[in-house]
Amino acid sequence: MEDKRLGLVESRFADIVWAxxxxxxxxLVALCEEELNWKRTxxxxxxxxxxxxxxxxxxxxxxxxxxxxxxxxxxQSEKFVGExxxxxxxxxxxxxxSRKKLSAAExxxxxxxxxxxxx
Numbered sequence: 710m711e712d713k714r715l716g717l718v719e720s721r722f723a724d725i726v727w728a729x730x731x732x733x734x735x736x737l738v739a740l741c742e743e744e745l746n747w748k749r750t751x752x753x754x755x756x757x758x759x760x761x762x763x764x765x766x767x768x769x770x771x772x773x774x775x776x777x778x779x780x781x782x783x784x785q786s787e788k789f790v791g792e793x794x795x796x797x798x799x800x801x802x803x804x805x806x807s808r809k810k811l812s813a814a815e816x817x818x819x820x821x822x823x824x825x826x827x828x
Contacts, residue, residue, distance in 0.1 A: 722759070
């Protein structure tokens with residue numbers, strides 16, 4: 710799978726697109742000028758990169774998401790666990806909870822998620 714990681718600036722841009730998609734390129738340029746202080750060319754350059762990575766697409770001057778923010782985050786999470794913990798979710802949870810204790814509500818929510826996704 711090609712690299713879909715986002716830098717900080719790309720991430721801010723992606724959040725704008727996800728929050729407003731589908732959005733015309735004209736309106737996206739205006740939002741990026743307002744929120745990121747970007748010129749039109751910068752917006753188009755970053756948009757082109759993220760379209761090439763398969764995150765967004767542009768058709769008839771309308772930008773839409775190929776991946777939702779949740780799908781993108783799931784891909785990133787899977788990649789992180791795969792690369793850092795040899796794909797072991799229990800190893801990730803053990804490392805995460807060794808420094809941050811979970812509340813009773815968090816533990817219960819995780820239990821419900823496990824039950825819902827059990828094989």
